[in-house]
Amino acid sequence: MFLRLATLLLAASATASAAGCDEAEQADTCERYVACVRAIDEREGRFTNLDRFDPGGACWGRDEQAHVCEQSCEAGLAWLAERIPDPPVECSP
Amino acid sequence: MKRAVPVVLALMFGVSAPSHAHRPGTGDREQDVGEPKISFAFYGELEDEDDLYVLHLDFDEGFALPFEILVPRRAKWEDHRPVFAIVGPGLPAPTQAELDLLPREVPAGAGVFFEPNDDAERELIFETFTRRVFWTSGPIAVALGEGEHEVWVFSPDGSTGDFVLGFGVEEDFSGVGCGDLTSDWATYAY
Numbered sequence: 001m002f003l004r005l006a007t008l009l010l011a012a013s014a015t016a017s018a019a020g021c022d023e024a025e026q027a028d029t030c031e032r033y034v035a036c037v038r039a040i041d042e043r044e045g046r047f048t049n050l051d052r053f054d055p056g057g058a059c060w061g062r063d064e065q066a067h068v069c070e071q072s073c074e075a076g077l078a079w080l081a082e083r084i085p086d087p088p089v090e091c092s093p
Numbered sequence: 094m095k096r097a098v099p100v101v102l103a104l105m106f107g108v109s110a111p112s113h114a115h116r117p118g119t120g121d122r123e124q125d126v127g128e129p130k131i132s133f134a135f136y137g138e139l140e141d142e143d144d145l146y147v148l149h150l151d152f153d154e155g156f157a158l159p160f161e162i163l164v165p166r167r168a169k170w171e172d173h174r175p176v177f178a179i180v181g182p183g184l185p186a187p188t189q190a191e192l193d194l195l196p197r198e199v200p201a202g203a204g205v206f207f208e209p210n211d212d213a214e215r216e217l218i219f220e221t222f223t224r225r226v227f228w229t230s231g232p233i234a235v236a237l238g239e240g241e242h243e244v245w246v247f248s249p250d251g252s253t254g255d256f257v258l259g260f261g262v263e264e265d266f267s268g269v270g271c272g273d274l275t276s277d278w279a280t281y282a283y
Contacts, residue, residue, distance in 0.1 A: 037157055037236050046183070048155035048236045052262040059262055064221070068232050069262065072159035076234030079206075083185045 024066035026055040032090070033073035036080055039088035116264075117222070123147040130156060132261030134222075135246075139175055142251030145196050148244040148258070150237075155183060157236040162210055162246070163227035163257040166217060173254035178245045179206040183238020194249045206235050220257075227257065 030053040037048050052058040052069070059069035081091045118126070118135045122145065126133055129150035137146050164173050178195055184204025187195065191207045199205055208230055215228040246258055 033234055040236075041155070046155055046238065048157050048183075048238075050157050050236075053157065053234070057262075058264075065262065068159060069234075072161075072232035072234040075231060076157075076159075076236075079233060080236075085185075 024060045024063055026053070026057070026060060027066065027070035027073060029070050029077065030059065030073035033077045033080075036077055036088065036091035039090040040080070040084060043088060123149075125149045125151075130158075130261065131263055132259070134257055134259045136255070136257050137246065138255050139173075139246070139248050139253050141253060142248065143196075144247065144253070146246040146258075148246075150181075150242045150244065152237055152239055152242065155237065155239050157234055158261050159232040159234050160206075160208065160244075160258070160260040161232040162208060162230045163218070163220070163259065164215075165255050165257075166226040166228055170252075170254040173248070173252040173256075174210050174250060175246055175248050175252070175254075175256040176210045177208050177247075177258060179235060179237065179242055180204075180245065181237060181242030182240045183236060196245060196247050208233065 034050050034053050037050055041048050050057075053073060058065075060066050077091065078093055081087050081093050084091065116131060116133050118133060119137065124147075126135075126148050129152060135146070135148060139146075160177070160179070162175055162177050164170050164175065176194075178191070180199055180203050182203065184206050187199060187205035187207065191205055192199070194207070195205070210230040212231070216231055218227055218229050219225075220227055244258065244260075246256060
């Protein structure tokens with residue numbers, strides 16, 4: 001009986017941990033941020049790894065992380081629009 | 094049977110232990126951050142107005158990632174406003190106002206991203222790893238160029254107190270044992 005109880009508790013814990021792990025979709029702000037950085041890269045002839053912000057990237061595994069990424073993209077886009085000389089049209093806020 | 098109880102409790106704790114936190118780090122005022130592409134949280138304390146932390150990050154390719162700086166929500170630190178500057182390739186030249194605040198000379202050819210952490214109302218967050226409430230500067234994505242960077246953490250207005258510098262998204266705790274996670278617990282949880 002004790003073993004059954006332990007199994008039930010473990011299963012409940014695992015379910016609780018898994019709950020809320022639905023994959024989020026790429027935020028609009030990150031779609032724009034990625035487009036902006038890639039436009040700058042193309043103009044400057046360089047490469048920036050943006051995998052985490054792309055659809056299916058590490059940003060979109062959990063709601064909490066997705067929210068952080070969404071906020072970071074919005075702030076990052078605003079900073080680029082302000083600080084990059086002659087920013088590409090993709091960087092318009 | 095009696096021995097099964099602590100085993101079950103240990104297994105339960107293992108299943109529900111936090112698995113989505115930055116790698117924690119503490120330590121010297123100047124240090125290298127191995128694997129900067131993996132999310133990292135550095136816990137430190139600014140002890141006087143000239144205190145400065147320098148983290149060295151070396152990227153093998155251009156890399157964009159979020160950064161933010163946090164202060165534990167305690168009344169004594171309500172006016173504590175640590176800032177950070179990222180210095181390295183792929184960033185724009187600093188403004189004169191930024192140069193006036195920076196604690197060190199910017200190397201030739203390097204650009205700067207500067208987080209002033211000066212929003213009148215700072216957002217509060219609940220950090221799930223330490224289970225504490227923090228004021229945050231707010232996360233911001235910064236695109237860094239390939240090569241060596243430094244992150245400077247300091248307090249231009251001379252405020253003192255604890256801080257946490259967090260950056261990155263990807264997680265990898267494969268090289269971190271339970272001892273590493275808990276050895277500095279007194280620093281994380283207070």
